[in-house]
Amino acid sequence: MGSLATADVCDTNAALLPSGDLRILPPVFQMYGQCRAFSGEIVTVKVLEDNVLVRELLATKGKGRVLVIDGGGSMRSALLGGVLAQLAHDMGWAGIVVNGCIRDVDDINGCAIGVRALASHPRKPFKKGTGEKHVPITIAGTLIHDGEWLYADADGILISKGELSI
Numbered sequence: 001m002g003s004l005a006t007a008d009v010c011d012t013n014a015a016l017l018p019s020g021d022l023r024i025l026p027p028v029f030q031m032y033g034q035c036r037a038f039s040g041e042i043v044t045v046k047v048l049e050d051n052v053l054v055r056e057l058l059a060t061k062g063k064g065r066v067l068v069i070d071g072g073g074s075m076r077s078a079l080l081g082g083v084l085a086q087l088a089h090d091m092g093w094a095g096i097v098v099n100g101c102i103r104d105v106d107d108i109n110g111c112a113i114g115v116r117a118l119a120s121h122p123r124k125p126f127k128k129g130t131g132e133k134h135v136p137i138t139i140a141g142t143l144i145h146d147g148e149w150l151y152a153d154a155d156g157i158l159i160s161k162g163e164l165s166i
Contacts, residue, residue, distance in 0.1 A: 006156050058093060096113065
């Protein structure tokens with residue numbers, strides 16, 4: 001799946017910004033993975049330092065979607081590593097956005113998928129299975145719903161109510 005340039009999407013769809021039908025995430029995310037630009041329908045998951053639900057979702061067919069993980073911005077452990085990034089690629093996910101940390105950066109950077117995260121952290125996550133899938137989440141003050149669309153490239157990350165064109 002090709003990806004639209006976020007600057008072009010913003011310019012063409014500027015009328016959607018005041019209503020919130022198009023939102024821009026604050027520029028707090030680092031870029032990882034070989035895919036510098038990606039887009040797709042959003043699947044949400046809300047977890048805290050526990051990635052069991054993340055693995056469950058990434059083990060399903062991605063169909064070009066983007067997993068958006070609300071990890072509460074935790075800087076105490078990683079929610080995604082190289083094994084899960086490769087699984088996501090193999091299952092057809094377009095990308096992953098983590099409001100939290102990742103690990104195995106070299107492995108993720110060798111993987112043909114797009115990943116955005118706040119930072120890297122060497123500690124592995126817990127495996128309790130706590131959290132929620134397919135729920136509204138808030139990342140950096142931006143409300144995101146399951147089924148919305150995400151566009152990411154070197155200029156930033158956009159969230160829209162529906163699929164956009166330029």
